[in-house]
Structures are given as C-alpha cells and as structure tokens.
Amino acid sequence: MAKTDTIVIGSGLAGLTAAIVSAQKGQNVKLLTYGSGTLSLNSGVIDVLGYDQQHKYVASPRQGIQNLPDNHPYRKIGLQAIADSVSFFLKLTEEQGFPYGGDLDSQLPVPTAVGTLKPTCLAPESLNGSHLVDSHKIVIVTVKGLKDFYGNIIEDNLRKVAALKDKTYELIEFDSGLTGGRDITTLDVARYLDTDAGLAALVALLKPVAQNGVSFVLPQILGTKGDTCHKSLKAQLGSAQVVETTCLPPSVNGLRLQNLLKGAFKQLGGEIVEDCRVLRGIMEGAKCVGVVTQAAARKKSYYATKFILATGGFYSGGLAMREFEKPQETIFGFPVYFVPGEENWSNAELFSDKPQGFALTGIMTDENLRPVDGSGQVVADNVYIVGRNLGGYDFCFEHSGNGVALASAYKAGNM
Amino acid sequence: MSDTKIKQIAPEEAAVFTADHCLSCTSCMSSCPVMEATKEYRGPKLVGPAHSRMHFSQEDEEDSLDFCSNCKSCDRACPSGVAVSTLNMLQRGEYYKTHAHSQRDEMLAHGEKMGKLVHSLPLGATCANIGMRIGKALGIFGLFGLAVERDMPSYAASTFKSLYKNISQKKSDKKVVFFPGCFINDNEPSVGEAMVKVMQVNGYEVLLDDKFCCCGSPMVVTGYIDEAKEHADRNVERILYWKNQGVPVVAACTSCSLMLKKEYEELFNEAKMKQAAANVYDLFEFLDILADKGELNTNFQSVSAKLTYHVPCHLKAQGFGVPAASILRDVPGVTVELADAGCCGMSGNYGFKGDKYDISMKIGEKLFSRIKEQAADSVICDCGTCRLQIRHGTQAKACHPVEILAKAY
Structure with a gap:
C-alpha cells in the first residue's frame, strides 16, 4: 500500500500553507480536500492580531500577542514560530511574484467595502490603505452594475477617520461593459481587467483624474493574476496611488493567494486530491496510520507518517455541534473545548464590541499543536491541529484568523 | 413492474434534498467555467440550490438553466455537499416534461x-x-443547431463489440465486465482493445454484456430524464446481476463511470442504484486498487513518451485522485505533467451545440494554451469528448491513458 510522508486535510490558508512547508522540507505530501477551500471567501490579507481581549486596537501585533491568555493558540505556537511564519510568508509571496508587505511590529490599514479601515499585518500593495493618509484627494471608483460597493457610503465612513476627514473626495463610475446579463461580481470585473482591453478602458477613465496626491479607491477588481494588473495600472497613472478594498465574496484577493499557494505546492511536487471527504482516522493507539475517505461509490484509505488537520470550524464542517454542549471534531473525534453555559454561548449584539462565546470552541493542543484532552494529555502523537480547528480564540473579534492559520500551519509543517 | 414499493435512499443522504445545505457562500461561482465564459448564466448557486427550492414548490422556470454544462466543477467546489449540477439536471428534466425538445x-x-x-x-x-x-x-x-465549426466524431470501421469477438483471451477465474460506453464502442474502439490487453496482462479476463445500454449521460444533459431513468434501470439490473456473480463492472470513459457510480443515485434516488454503484469502477481506479494491493503487473517495458495529462472533470468528481498519473510515471521513459487548466469546455455534448460553441471554446482556452506550452508527444485524457475538444482546439494528439499503459506491456 502506498504511503505518504504527510497528509494534510483541508485546503484553506492553513492547509495549503502546512502542505507547502512540509513539501519544502523534501517530504512527499498529499493534500485531501472536500470543497475548494475557504480562500475564495477570505480577504487573503493576513490579520495577525488587530484587537486585544478588551477590543482595544493593537498597534504592534508582536506586543499584543504577549498579552494574550494562556489558552490562546498563539501562546502554544510561540512568538518565535509566529515571527518565522511571517518571514516565511513574505519570502514565499516574493518568490512567487506576488509580494506581500508588512511586519509584525505594525499594522497596515486595509480599506473595506463600506469605507472603514481594518488593521492587518500582511497585505499585497494593492490593499495597502496607508497611501490614503498621504494623499490630498481620494477618488472612489464604483463599477456600473456591481452591487455592495456604494461610493457615498464609503466616502461617509472614510470621512469619519480623523486622518481622512479633510481630504477632497470625488466619485466616478467605471462602466466595464459587462452589464446586461446577470448581476456582475468583482471576480467578473477582475477577469475583464486581466485583458488588455479591460485595463485600457480603466486607464482611460482614471488617467484624466490621476494627478499627484490622488488616491483611487476601487473594489477588488484589479485582475486575478497576483499584482500584474495593479502594477500595470500604476505604471500608467504616474504618481497617483491605487488602493483596493476588501469586498464580499467571491474574494478576488483570496483567489489570487489561493492560486499562488496551489502553484507553489504543485511546483514542490505536492498532490491535491479533490472531492475527497475524510470520514475517520485509522488509529493504532495514540498513533494515526491512515485516513478513510469517501470517494464516489466506495471508500478509499490513504496512509502516512504524519497528519495535519486543517478542516476549519463550524462553517467549514471541521467542527460540529449537533447537540448543545456536545461539540465534535468531525473526523477523529478529538476532544473539543467550549465555553459551557447557554448564557455564555452567544452575544445577541452581533456587531457589538463584545466577543462571542461560541467562537472559542475548538481543539486545544500542546505546544507542538497536538490535540489534548481536558487534562492536557496528548490524544494523538502524530496529528497536528492548525487553523480554525483550534480553540481558544475569537478570530472575528480580535482579527487574527489568517494569522493563526499561517503561524499554526508553519509550525505544524515544521514539526 | 412489481407492486413492491421501490426502496428510496434515506432523505438525509438524498442528493435532491442537498439544496438545503447551501450556505450561499459562492465557492461554486468562483469555480464555474461557464460563468467565467458568459454573463448570461446566473451561475450554479442561484440556478442550482436556490432556484431548485423554488422550482419544486411552484411552477417557475429559470431561463439560464440551459447554460449549465453539467461539468460538476460546482459540486467539487462546494464545501457543504450540495449536488449542485444534479439539481440543475433535475430541473432541466422537469422543464422538458412540458416543453418540446429540439x-x-x-x-x-x-x-x-x-x-x-x-x-x-x-x-x-x-x-x-x-x-x-x-x-x-x-x-x-x-x-x-449543431456547431458548424466542429467535425462530428467519425465512426470506427468496426465497433469494439465486433472487434472484441476476435480477441483471443487467456481464460481466468478473475473476471471483469467491461462497460465500453457509446464513444469507445462506436468511435474509438482502440481504447477498448488497450483495456483488454492491460487487464489480460494483469490476469483478468474481460467479459462484455450485450444487455448494457448507453449510460444515459447524453440524455440527462439534454433533459430526457425519463429515458435516462429507463437506461439506469436496465444497466443497474445488469450491474447487480454481475455483482451477484462477484464480477466487477469496469468503465474506461469517466462520464460513463460517473453516471453509473454516482449520478444514477443522485438523480433517481433509489437504493438499488447505490448498491449497483459499489460494483462499478473506473478503469484506472480499478488498476490503482490492484497497485495498492501489490497486484498490479509492473513489469513494464520502456515507452518513450512525454505526456500532458488533462484530468477530466468527471474523473475529479469521483474523488479517487489521479491514479493514471502515478501508474504511468512508473513506466520507464514516460513523463507525465498535469495540464491543471480546468474544464476543457466540451462537457459531453455541450460543445456540439451551435449556441454553446463559443462558450465551449472560451472555456477551453486555458487548456489549449497549456497544451501548446507543454508541447508533449501526446495528451492523455480518460474522457472521449474531452479528447475531441483537445484535438479540435490544439491539433495535438490525444489518447486514453490506457493506450499508453498497453504499450508498456
């Protein structure tokens, strides 16, 4: 029977990263995925830590991490591995021709589709909103027929940011010519801007307005191929800045990052098995020797020395709670931590500055990211837990989702 | 027909009810090749799960349903197990119950x-x-209303079924029944001959069953759902017959194997289809299982071939990986590079439709340029209509991977 060095389950940011790190070490790696992974729903920027446990803005993620509670995954991963994962990611994106910027000691402000600025640690140049502060005029570019991107709302909210209050604002509309069929998405416009004709049409609109000191704010439409479109556009607009916002899915930047990661993994000889739902682990005591998957009409088993679990949380099906207070990890049945008591489970004020109890649900691990039970005993010697499978953090509240995914995957890949 | 009630698949496992698992996350939209090629298709999310829920409760037609090619990229993208394309095909079948076919x-x-x-x-x-x-x-x-730009696939001088009669096989206790499907039988019987050779070298005797009929895939995608059901019933009866004899059924066309293994039960929801599916294998899936057990004959001769592998969508949808790549890579002299360029755009008979030809070719562009870049000796692909599209779009040679493997023995 064929045996692989490492099997990674799940193809979101954590799964793909763990697969690449493992493959870079010369291992034979198989990645099993059911569904296309969450990157098409993910901004693709790396928030390491935006807010602390009191929801105060964190100016330096490196500092903020050190004040987190002991059961937070970052405390298990450790500052060194987190810093190394950031360096790894910056190097990887550089090598793959779609460089990210940022560092662990500061935040980049990324504009959102409603005109707020969200703090993130690593982002590609096209999403770096710090340029807005340095400009005197902000030109918001809406796209004809594109829903969920409204120039006046963006302007109103940007004006609420102290440093952007006194800028001059202008709204212009880009007609991509894609209307007339169904509703268009940012992905449709981005694919159009991958073409020479699309880029030329956008340049024709922006060039007359593109003076020194102007920043354009656009939805996430600047091509699907890394930073190719953003670079070409900037080259043709002189010294004006061009900044994209995060948008509703499909997320173009998430897809750019997904392409980069999948490409890097395949270059390293990694294999992705699609439509492959992992049903259970094959355990010999505390050692996992294989996993059983459901293929069409029959089950198929895959064997390896090491396993990395990156199947996500409730949304992705990695965690489930069919009965209240009985959370499950759906493949291995690992112990799952949760906050007991119905009254602590959720905060009815969805958009308040208070955390959600349920968000802490997940697997607790030792310092090597192996799953532990309530008494801290490791329950699987060669299975490593990464990304949203981990418990003890509220990624929405603290803005740490992709940071935990990246750092845990980096560490697990290196174990 | 007997008056015993037909045993249905349990509701929680039935594809037809998976619409309710849709979270509207848009993963399918990012992966749909038709959406990428045309703005007229509203996309898998709205046409499949969202609209099918409306459809089954009231009369309501979705105009852009006609654009779905049933390539199943949406099903593969879905993290929640929604049988998106099957929901589309069921709606199409429903539509043609009250509308005339062209x-x-x-x-x-x-x-x-x-x-x-x-x-x-x-x-x-x-x-x-x-x-x-x-x-x-x-x-x-x-x-x-056919695409004038294409040649219709030419008929082989002799069908596989007639050629088969002249193949002298070593008898064996180990047997498989070959499900050749229409394309291998009528158009490319050489694939069937290579299949028999490979199975023989691996100690299997290959049987044919004249009672098998077209798997029904071309009918499902054109909305002849009742006729497809008749075909499903006939084939399932035979598959179960062979199952009782302990003889597996093997198909070498991935659209046939997908239909027999997965789409029958998704579309028609009967428990017997699930039972039959367990006795059907795609050819390289079968060889992979032999390899896993250490039973594959790996006494390969050297074959000098640089290959580009276009993995068909309907193979990816079977969830067993791409075993043809690893098996062929063990043949001395063979290199296999995956095209990794998405759907070819042909999707069964979709690309033959005059009004879908441009979409079909636009979808195929990525694959065509990848094939040209890689400049291999041959493209390999397990699906017959994908091979037609590859030849049409690139002039490259295209064959079934088993034809290469046969050369290694």
Whole structure:
C-alpha cells in the first residue's frame, strides 16, 4: 500500500500553507480536500492580531500577542514560530511574484467595502490603505452594475477617520461593459481587467483624474493574476496611488493567494486530491496510520507518517455541534473545548464590541499543536491541529484568523 | 413492474434534498467555467440550490438553466455537499416534461441509436463519415443547431463489440465486465482493445454484456430524464446481476463511470442504484486498487513518451485522485505533467451545440494554451469528448491513458 510522508486535510490558508512547508522540507505530501477551500471567501490579507481581549486596537501585533491568555493558540505556537511564519510568508509571496508587505511590529490599514479601515499585518500593495493618509484627494471608483460597493457610503465612513476627514473626495463610475446579463461580481470585473482591453478602458477613465496626491479607491477588481494588473495600472497613472478594498465574496484577493499557494505546492511536487471527504482516522493507539475517505461509490484509505488537520470550524464542517454542549471534531473525534453555559454561548449584539462565546470552541493542543484532552494529555502523537480547528480564540473579534492559520500551519509543517 | 414499493435512499443522504445545505457562500461561482465564459448564466448557486427550492414548490422556470454544462466543477467546489449540477439536471428534466425538445437535442441525446444504425449497415461507417463531411460542407449541421465549426466524431470501421469477438483471451477465474460506453464502442474502439490487453496482462479476463445500454449521460444533459431513468434501470439490473456473480463492472470513459457510480443515485434516488454503484469502477481506479494491493503487473517495458495529462472533470468528481498519473510515471521513459487548466469546455455534448460553441471554446482556452506550452508527444485524457475538444482546439494528439499503459506491456 502506498504511503505518504504527510497528509494534510483541508485546503484553506492553513492547509495549503502546512502542505507547502512540509513539501519544502523534501517530504512527499498529499493534500485531501472536500470543497475548494475557504480562500475564495477570505480577504487573503493576513490579520495577525488587530484587537486585544478588551477590543482595544493593537498597534504592534508582536506586543499584543504577549498579552494574550494562556489558552490562546498563539501562546502554544510561540512568538518565535509566529515571527518565522511571517518571514516565511513574505519570502514565499516574493518568490512567487506576488509580494506581500508588512511586519509584525505594525499594522497596515486595509480599506473595506463600506469605507472603514481594518488593521492587518500582511497585505499585497494593492490593499495597502496607508497611501490614503498621504494623499490630498481620494477618488472612489464604483463599477456600473456591481452591487455592495456604494461610493457615498464609503466616502461617509472614510470621512469619519480623523486622518481622512479633510481630504477632497470625488466619485466616478467605471462602466466595464459587462452589464446586461446577470448581476456582475468583482471576480467578473477582475477577469475583464486581466485583458488588455479591460485595463485600457480603466486607464482611460482614471488617467484624466490621476494627478499627484490622488488616491483611487476601487473594489477588488484589479485582475486575478497576483499584482500584474495593479502594477500595470500604476505604471500608467504616474504618481497617483491605487488602493483596493476588501469586498464580499467571491474574494478576488483570496483567489489570487489561493492560486499562488496551489502553484507553489504543485511546483514542490505536492498532490491535491479533490472531492475527497475524510470520514475517520485509522488509529493504532495514540498513533494515526491512515485516513478513510469517501470517494464516489466506495471508500478509499490513504496512509502516512504524519497528519495535519486543517478542516476549519463550524462553517467549514471541521467542527460540529449537533447537540448543545456536545461539540465534535468531525473526523477523529478529538476532544473539543467550549465555553459551557447557554448564557455564555452567544452575544445577541452581533456587531457589538463584545466577543462571542461560541467562537472559542475548538481543539486545544500542546505546544507542538497536538490535540489534548481536558487534562492536557496528548490524544494523538502524530496529528497536528492548525487553523480554525483550534480553540481558544475569537478570530472575528480580535482579527487574527489568517494569522493563526499561517503561524499554526508553519509550525505544524515544521514539526 | 412489481407492486413492491421501490426502496428510496434515506432523505438525509438524498442528493435532491442537498439544496438545503447551501450556505450561499459562492465557492461554486468562483469555480464555474461557464460563468467565467458568459454573463448570461446566473451561475450554479442561484440556478442550482436556490432556484431548485423554488422550482419544486411552484411552477417557475429559470431561463439560464440551459447554460449549465453539467461539468460538476460546482459540486467539487462546494464545501457543504450540495449536488449542485444534479439539481440543475433535475430541473432541466422537469422543464422538458412540458416543453418540446429540439431536433438537435434529439440527435445529441441518442448517439447510441445512431451508432447502432450506422454499424448495422454494410459500409455504414464509411458512408456515414462521408455523409457527415458532406453534411458539414453543405451547412446542414448548422440548420440543426449543431456547431458548424466542429467535425462530428467519425465512426470506427468496426465497433469494439465486433472487434472484441476476435480477441483471443487467456481464460481466468478473475473476471471483469467491461462497460465500453457509446464513444469507445462506436468511435474509438482502440481504447477498448488497450483495456483488454492491460487487464489480460494483469490476469483478468474481460467479459462484455450485450444487455448494457448507453449510460444515459447524453440524455440527462439534454433533459430526457425519463429515458435516462429507463437506461439506469436496465444497466443497474445488469450491474447487480454481475455483482451477484462477484464480477466487477469496469468503465474506461469517466462520464460513463460517473453516471453509473454516482449520478444514477443522485438523480433517481433509489437504493438499488447505490448498491449497483459499489460494483462499478473506473478503469484506472480499478488498476490503482490492484497497485495498492501489490497486484498490479509492473513489469513494464520502456515507452518513450512525454505526456500532458488533462484530468477530466468527471474523473475529479469521483474523488479517487489521479491514479493514471502515478501508474504511468512508473513506466520507464514516460513523463507525465498535469495540464491543471480546468474544464476543457466540451462537457459531453455541450460543445456540439451551435449556441454553446463559443462558450465551449472560451472555456477551453486555458487548456489549449497549456497544451501548446507543454508541447508533449501526446495528451492523455480518460474522457472521449474531452479528447475531441483537445484535438479540435490544439491539433495535438490525444489518447486514453490506457493506450499508453498497453504499450508498456
């Protein structure tokens, strides 16, 4: 029977990263995925830590991490591995021709589709909103027929940011010519801007307005191929800045990052098995020797020395709670931590500055990211837990989702 | 028909109810090749799960349903197990219960009938091939609504079923029944011959069963759902017969194998289809299982071939990986590079439709340029209509991976 060095389950940011790190070490790696992974729903920027446990803005993620509670995954991963994962990611994106910027000691402000600025640690140049502060005029570019991107709302909210209050604002509309069929998405416009004709049409609109000191704010439409479109556009607009916002899915930047990661993994000889739902682990005591998957009409088993679990949380099906207070990890049945008591489970004020109890649900691990039970005993010697499978953090509240995914995957890949 | 109630698949496992698992996350939209090629298709999320829920409760038609090619990229993208494309095909079947079919669809759905007719006449294949060339030159295909830019697949001089009779096989206790499907039987019987050779070298005797009929895939995608169900019933009965004899059924066309293994039960929801599916294998899936057990004959001769592998969508949807790549990589002299360029755009008979030709070619662009870049000796692909599209879009040679493997023995 064929045996692989490492099997990674799940193809979101954590799964793909763990697969690449493992493959870079010369291992034979198989990645099993059911569904296309969450990157098409993910901004693709790396928030390491935006807010602390009191929801105060964190100016330096490196500092903020050190004040987190002991059961937070970052405390298990450790500052060194987190810093190394950031360096790894910056190097990887550089090598793959779609460089990210940022560092662990500061935040980049990324504009959102409603005109707020969200703090993130690593982002590609096209999403770096710090340029807005340095400009005197902000030109918001809406796209004809594109829903969920409204120039006046963006302007109103940007004006609420102290440093952007006194800028001059202008709204212009880009007609991509894609209307007339169904509703268009940012992905449709981005694919159009991958073409020479699309880029030329956008340049024709922006060039007359593109003076020194102007920043354009656009939805996430600047091509699907890394930073190719953003670079070409900037080259043709002189010294004006061009900044994209995060948008509703499909997320173009998430897809750019997904392409980069999948490409890097395949270059390293990694294999992705699609439509492959992992049903259970094959355990010999505390050692996992294989996993059983459901293929069409029959089950198929895959064997390896090491396993990395990156199947996500409730949304992705990695965690489930069919009965209240009985959370499950759906493949291995690992112990799952949760906050007991119905009254602590959720905060009815969805958009308040208070955390959600349920968000802490997940697997607790030792310092090597192996799953532990309530008494801290490791329950699987060669299975490593990464990304949203981990418990003890509220990624929405603290803005740490992709940071935990990246750092845990980096560490697990290196174990 | 017996009056015993037909045993259905449990509701929690039935594809038809998976619409309610849709979270509207848009993963399918990012992966849909038709959405990328045209703005007229509203996309898998809205047409599949969202609209099918409306449809089953009231009369309501979705105009852009016609654009779905049933390539199943959406099903693969879905993290929640929604059988998106099957929901589309069920709606299409429902639509054609009250609407007339075009002559074109009548023709595209019934390739098996045409093949039988052609091969029953003396010199039928030659005459039909000449006839198709003349028909194309006179623009008759266009009048029928077929893509004038394409050649219809030419008929082989002899069907696989007739060639099979002349193959002398070593008898064996280990047997498989081959499900050749229409395309291998009528158009590319060499794939079947290679399959028999490979199975023989691996100690298996290959049987044929004349009672098998077209898997029904061309009917499902053109909305002849009741007829497809009749085919499903006939094939399932035979598969279960062979299952009782302990003889597995093996198909070498991934659209056939997907239909037998997965789409029957998704579309028609009967427990017997699930039972039958367990006895059906795609060819390289079967060889992979042999390899896993250490039973694959790996006494390979060297074959000098640089190959580009276009993995068909309908193979990816079977969830067993891409075993042909790893098996062929063990043949000395063979290199296999995955094209990794998405759907080819042909999707069964979709690309033959005149009004879908441009979409089909636009979808295929990525694959065509990848094939040209890689400049391999041959493209390999387990799906017959993908191979037609590859030849049409690139002029490259395209064969089934088993034809390469056969050379290694």
